Amino acid sequence: MKISTPILHLFLVLGLTVSSTTSKCWYTDCQPNGGEFKGCNPSENAGISPLNCRGNRGTRGIQYYCCSSYSDGPSPTKNPAELVTFNQFKEALTKNGFKVPNQDQFNNFNRYALPLGGILDAEEAAMALAHIIHESDGLVRKREENKKGTMGITFTSMCRFPDQYYRGKGYIKLTGCNNYFIASEAIFGDFRLHENPLQVEVNDTVSWATSLYIWGERAHSLKDVQDGKFGASIKEINENECKSSNDPNAKRRFKIYTVVREAFGLPGMGDPSGCT
Numbered sequence: 001m002k003i004s005t006p007i008l009h010l011f012l013v014l015g016l017t018v019s020s021t022t023s024k025c026w027y028t029d030c031q032p033n034g035g036e037f038k039g040c041n042p043s044e045n046a047g048i049s050p051l052n053c054r055g056n057r058g059t060r061g062i063q064y065y066c067c068s069s070y071s072d073g074p075s076p077t078k079n080p081a082e083l084v085t086f087n088q089f090k091e092a093l094t095k096n097g098f099k100v101p102n103q104d105q106f107n108n109f110n111r112y113a114l115p116l117g118g119i120l121d122a123e124e125a126a127m128a129l130a131h132i133i134h135e136s137d138g139l140v141r142k143r144e145e146n147k148k149g150t151m152g153i154t155f156t157s158m159c160r161f162p163d164q165y166y167r168g169k170g171y172i173k174l175t176g177c178n179n180y181f182i183a184s185e186a187i188f189g190d191f192r193l194h195e196n197p198l199q200v201e202v203n204d205t206v207s208w209a210t211s212l213y214i215w216g217e218r219a220h221s222l223k224d225v226q227d228g229k230f231g232a233s234i235k236e237i238n239e240n241e242c243k244s245s246n247d248p249n250a251k252r253r254f255k256i257y258t259v260v261r262e263a264f265g266l267p268g269m270g271d272p273s274g275c276t
């Protein structure tokens with residue numbers, strides 16, 4: 001993910017607020033590295049000062065700093081106009097052969113499409129949703145397959161948790177410690193995603209926020225994308241798929257996009273160009 005700050009400017013332009021309310025905080029027990037990742041409980045949020053520790057059998061681990069309440073992150077001062085109706089959103093999934101989405105998923109899509117994704121019209125909404133559907137297999141898979149050996153137990157000055165905790169999560173996958181750090185600060189004005197990366201998978205509001213943030217940071221600002229060239233958004237999100245003109249994943253993304261367009265009442269099958 002590229003590093004830039006236009007999204008922060010967008011907050012200012014739209015008069016969005018990032019409030020912070022913290023209350024009771026505590027350290028967890030020592031959670032061993034390589035064991036089942038627990039972090040804070042899903043209903044709680046991690047603070048910014050985890051400690052390295054040794055468990056009772058001498059194994060290295062981490063004590064997480066948890067707090068019982070944090071801010072909600074950015075919320076639009078007023079609800080942006082719905083880009084699409086629930087029925088159109090539902091048909092985008094079902095006409096593509098996936099199961100009916102729930103109302104919360106629709107609400108979160110609408111809630112973050114503009115403030116985080118920069119999305120102003122149905123065509124760009126269709127592009128973003130097509131990628132989201134493809135990457136999550138119809139809004140069901142929010143965790144990247146376990147790629148053994150690609151991420152180990154390393155700590156850097158910024159990334160005090162093992163890399164494996166920052167594997168791809170969300171609908172469009174947020175991947176890598178650095179990107180958790182940057183996205184968290186941009187979306188919430190604190191480091192909650194960096195300190196408790198599991199939220200990106202288990203908290204659906206956060207999953208949508210990060211996915212649309214990625215769209216907003218990467219694809220939204222490209223001229224070709226604004227000109228309706230869906231292939232340009234494929235290239236930005238997964239360049240590898242544009243190395244051959246016959247990539248099955250790129251083809252699947254475009255096929256999904258065509259159906260989403262139809263569900264959204266947009267004319268034509270869409271423009272696949274830009275993926276070269």
Ligand SMILES: *[C@@H]1O[C@H](CO)[C@@H](O)[C@H](O)[C@H]1NC(C)=O
Pocket residue numbers: 042043044070071072073203204205206
């Ligand atoms: C999901 O995350 C948001 C933003 O951090 C938070 O306000 C909300 O309480 C979380 N929901 C749950 C169930 O943890």
